[in-house]
């Protein structure tokens with residue numbers, strides 16, 4: 001079933017009785033060419049691109065809960081490609097380009113909205129750093145634009161420009177950045193993969209690997225054993241738990257990141273705004289709620305719920321740049337599990353076990369990466385070699401010394 | 417979270433800075449033949465368990481002591497708090 005304006009009109013006139021579920025609910029087969037563990041954004045995107053671009057259709061996605069129950073349905077929906085290092089920036093720019101054509105490509109409304117992202121700066125030193133970043137962005141064709149305080153005063157009069165501690169001196173715009181309806185990303189990729197023959201199997205938890213003589217031949221699940229030529233883990237915050245089943249220790253700690261949304265308000269924020277002197281980012285959803293967040297809580301956890309000190313810190317960040325936010329009432333807050341890596345950058349790689357692949361370490365920034373992560377992982381699975389834009393996202397980079405540390409924080413995951 | 421400091425009693429976790437797995441106490445011997453590998457494991461690889469976890473917290477806004485906190489990463493329940501110095505000495509470190 002393809003969506004089109006005509007179809008909507010027809011359904012509207014005939015009582016909307018013709019809409020059908022957009023993916024099947026199959027029982028697992030005994031064997032697949034590729035098993036993808038984890039029905040989050042990245043797992044579903046991998047299945048979609050495997051089946052669409054690389055012609056591998058005998059694929060199952062195994063999800064322990066329901067698809068979209070993980071981070072893909074919990075994030076603050078920001079997309080951007082304003083990274084700096086060569087190991088990252090071409091990859092994120094590839095992702096932004098894929099977002100730009102995604103809805104036409106998978107025929108699903110994901111509400112991709114390039115409403116811009118603005119990173120505020122508050123000192124001369126920070127402006128210099130942002131100019132440097134802007135240059136790196138322009139090298140990868142991502143587009144970047146520096147705005148001075150006068151321009152921002154005209155565009156965003158509600159910001160606290162003359163804050164005594166953190167006066168706003170200007171900002172770095174990426175006009176192509178923005179937001180995407182996160183659940184629709186999971187649903188769109190799921191529907192696309194399903195139409196190409198991929199089995200999406202929900203409530204199916206992987207509980208072990210079948211590894212014989214260093215070769216992975218399948219997985220054990222709560223629905224019984226399933227064989228596969230290739231097994232691809234894609235479980236974000238659960239990465240260490242799942243890969244431990246294959247005897248691996250990862251350069252990853254699991255942390256919680258919280259997000260917040262206010263009651264619906266009239267349109268006030270044109271795009272995404274981030275604070276440069278603390279960690280705070282905010283945008284306004286199409287329903288009108290201000291969606292915002294800040295730092296991770298900072299300690300190892302699998303609890304999917306955070307603590308109050310970070311709530312206070314996030315609220316302070318909001319008050320420091322846009323005091324009007326203090327008038328808005330908070331509607332909901334929640335948390336999701338972050339796979340924080342040792343240098344703040346992700347992995348898309350083979351493992352020491354033949355036929356077992358790993359995708360993870362996305363930290364708090366993997367939503368924007370969803371299409372490129374799926375594309376590059378599919379490439380690796382289909383061709384047995386990394387996609388040119390993901391060659392540096394290796395698991396052995398800490399021993400080889402080729403780390404990708406955007407912030408230069410070292411091996412301290414809660415600082416990335 | 418409230419951390420029951422062995423010397424100061426119950427303190428708000430917000431007074432502390434979190435470092436990570438208490439295995440960081442067990443720094444490898446730099447003179448062994450496979451030291452590079454050992455330091456890679458020490459510096460970069462983590463067990464990251466779901467359940468009981470021994471971890472290092474630094475009382476930055478308090479008495480500046482390092483603590484080993486045993487905490488459940490699923491429930492955040494803290495079952496044991498020790499001075500890191502005591503743990504390190506018990507594991508054979510000089511201090």
Ligand SMILES: Cc1cc2nc3c(=O)[nH]c(=O)nc-3n(C[C@H](O)[C@H](O)[C@H](O)COP(=O)(O)OP(=O)(O)OC[C@H]3O[C@@H](n4cnc5c(N)ncnc54)[C@H](O)[C@@H]3O)c2cc1C
Pocket residue numbers: 037038039040041042043062063064065066067068069070071072073074075076077078079204205206207234235236237238242257258259293334335336337338362363364365366367368369
């Ligand atoms: C509060 C919050 C805000 C964020 N904001 C942003 C943002 O603004 N921009 C951005 O780019 N990124 C953001 N992120 C990060 C982003 O959401 C994640 O990096 C990304 O979604 C992770 O990839 P995923 O979608 O595949 O993960 P998930 O959706 O978490 O998918 C992993 C799946 O694996 C499943 N699974 C786990 N174990 C098993 C098992 N044993 N067997 C089978 N299945 C299993 C889980 O149930 C889950 O569904 C945010 C995250 C959070 C929590």
